[in-house]
Amino acid sequence: MTGRKATNTLSALALLAAGCASSGVEEGFEPVARVTAERLGEEATWRRGAEEDDAVRVEVGALLAEPLTMDRAVRLALVHSPRLQAEFERLGVAHADWIEAGLIENPVVGATWQGVSGGKGERWEVGLVQSLMSLPVRPAQKRLAALELERTRLEVSQDVLATALAVREAYVDLAAAESAAAAVERVARAVRAGAEFARRQREAGNINALEFAERRALAAEVEADLARAEQEAVAARERLGLLLGVEAGDWSIEPGLTAPKAVAGGVETLTARALEQRLDLAAGRLEIEQLAEALDVTLRWRWFLVADVGVEYEEEVDGVDLFGPTLSIQLPIFDRGQARVARLESLERASRRRLTQAALEVRSGVREAYARLESQRKLTEQYREVLLPARREVVAEAQKHYNYMLLGTYRLLEAHRDEIEAEVEYVEALRDAWRAWIDLERAVGRPLPLAEGEVETLEPEIEEQEMEMEHEHE
């Protein structure tokens, strides 16, 4: 073989390699962005450069300038969270793996020069070897790598969803904690007023030391409750801030919690959708497919024995030129690939079992979350419609009895306190209802209530992508 021919081959290969490497990463992210946009209502952004970073910083600044709503908090996390950005880079890695899977192994050139000791001659040889081991399996490996890329996309999307739901949960916790702290503060004010009233009574000689001590003790207990409630609010704020990737600056959230809406569709519908649409289930199915494909390839090609082909040129000491092809073959005596097969079989079976387990967990998760959501919503309704109005009426009627000196100041303050504590319980019930809602979302893998029409998954994308790539290289 001439040097020029070798060079041409090498350059062609290089070009091909270069072309493959630079294209396709952004397109690789697009399905992720699209699916998460559809499932969350917010688009995720993968920042891969400084100007994107600057653009996002502006947007983050705008989002933090006003009190955050649940949706805005999710958006903030999707564009800003460093952790998510790190996750997205997995796509880059998987994409590179996919490219690498399509690359042919480089040929190896070897040269040896030997001089006869004493300087009475030399011998040199040059050889060019191309490994062929991977050749027949290369398409399959590319397919497998594409599946792996797909699976990574699914996992990343799942991660984005999980993050968004975690943000929602942390948001709800924070809103509830802040409401509770504000309410306990009102209770504290009422009890402080009662303690001050008692102090005045004591000064005038109208109550004894026993009653005065009891009133002071009551006030002190409430102060402790207040401290705990405020501390809880601070901790919840840190948790949300961490998820969003913002420091504890002066950002805030909208006060108050609304009640989550009712879910359309019963448990059966939701379970069916969940089984179809859960990204992690789809990833699990892909994994099974991957392993089945790998097993298939291994079984088919384990008897392919040819290892290397090449050419060699040798110049002997005595000046004789030798030139010819080389061939090496692996003898499958010890390792007949039985271990690889067994491993893959085991892995594939494990993968199936895991999928079954995952499906079980999904079904159970949907049922449990659905039941919890229903009962929590009923509970919040009970609070809103029955308990809180009754407590408010207790205060109003107590005020009337107080006006006629039929009951005293302490009882009136107690009625007020009972009303506020009922409000706190209501807020906690709202928070628990939201948590159940988020758990249900997590279980179903889609926003609730479900939209009508076509169920969208990522699977169709794989075929298109692969064909495109093959077209380029072939």
Added chain:
Amino acid sequence: MSMSSGWWIVDRGWWGRGQRGREGWIRHPGGGRGALRGSLRLTRWTSHGWLELTDWRVPLAAILSVFLLTVLASPTAAEDLPYTPVITPDGETLEWTIEDGVKAFRLTVEEIEWEIAPGMTVKAWGYNGRTPGPTIEAVEGDRVRFYVTNKLPESTAIHWHGVLLPSGMDGVQGLSQRGIPPGETFIYEFTLKQNGTQMYHSHGDEMVQIGMGAMGFFIIHPKNPAGPRVDRDYAVMLSEWFVDPGTSTPNVNVMTDFNLFTMNSRVFPGTEPLMVEAGERVRIRFGNIAQEMHPIHLHGHQFVTTGTDAGRIPQQLWMKETTVTVAPGQTRDIEFTAVPGDWAMHCHRRHHPMNPMGHDVPNVLGVDQEGVADDIRELLPGYMAMGESGMEEHAEHAEHMPGPENTLPMMSGVGQYGRINMGGMFTVVKVRDRLKPGAEDGWHNDPEGTVAEAVGVFPRTRPDETQDEESMEHGMSQGPSEDSSEKPAEEPAAEHHRHTMEDDDG
């Protein structure tokens, strides 16, 4: 004897328009309220108000018709009553008919709605729509017959408290008779062999039924009255109730912690005043079929206790005082001669002339609530500090602040000099020189110099110069002339009287 009887009263006073019910003290054979126009000033302050005289001139026809009716009506129509009829403030007298020579009365006991005072109505179990039930009046020697219809949800019987009668007429359910089942009517009949202020009340499940108001007066006038003639005769039934503020059904399970104390089942300011003319001899009969004893105190007079439910007390035993204790099961008649003025009459147990109040409210007398009251108002916008300087401020607040429904403020009532701030077992005896229509809403015209006022408002006067004619007259007239008929153990004639500043001997 066969038709309904009525009687004329011709007396000094005014005729006026009857306000409610029919007392029967002026009835034509045709019934209805009478309005007699004439030059005679015919008046009566009755428990039904005034019979109104509107004109001095008398149409001849009216006089003629009266005359004719008097002449032509049955003998019973012109019959004079041998007694001054009793007035039951906020109440009425039971009508009767004559059947077979017997005075027949009809009583129906049933659940009723009863107004304790304006602003509060309760469920009660009363007779003929009232609690206390209508006052029964008869004369010693009458044979009386009662048709008692039971419309309660349980059986009942009526016991004639203090009346001497056959055992089977005594009205103790199960003991004297079988209980009157709901829906049925029983007859009681007996001859009256006594006189005095008796009572009648339920004696079946009495804790509940009396607790709900089933009681009334049974006044038997003497056949041959002795002693000074009484010009006005009033009957006041004392009782207690517990009505949880905001409710309208008395809780008869309460035994000691009552919150409403009533005279004729009314509380002040819903109690009707007792209207009297100056110089009249007044008798007030108190009855008590309740749980607590009540020392009733009358201002401005000294009275003698002249009767119990066993009849008249001999004059030698009359004791003078200003407060008479009426325990459950007792009646007491007191008599006095009225002097002009507005005189409070009330139970002297400190909490009884009060309407409902809380008893375990914090003691805030003297407690400085400044600052803390504002803190509380920030949490409870309707909050106002109360009670620091006593209850008067509260009484003012209670006027414009809402209380529980169907609940009376603890103290209220307004007189001519401002807030009276009383409630419960409190009423006013209004004594006037002459009673005119509308007097029950008016106030005593205090002669100058006889009102407690700030220093310098009135010129100081010496006692022997103050006596205006009227007060002198009345002051003296209530004195020894009446009381001289009462025998020993009396103070000298110069009575302790409001208008007399000191004894004559200085």
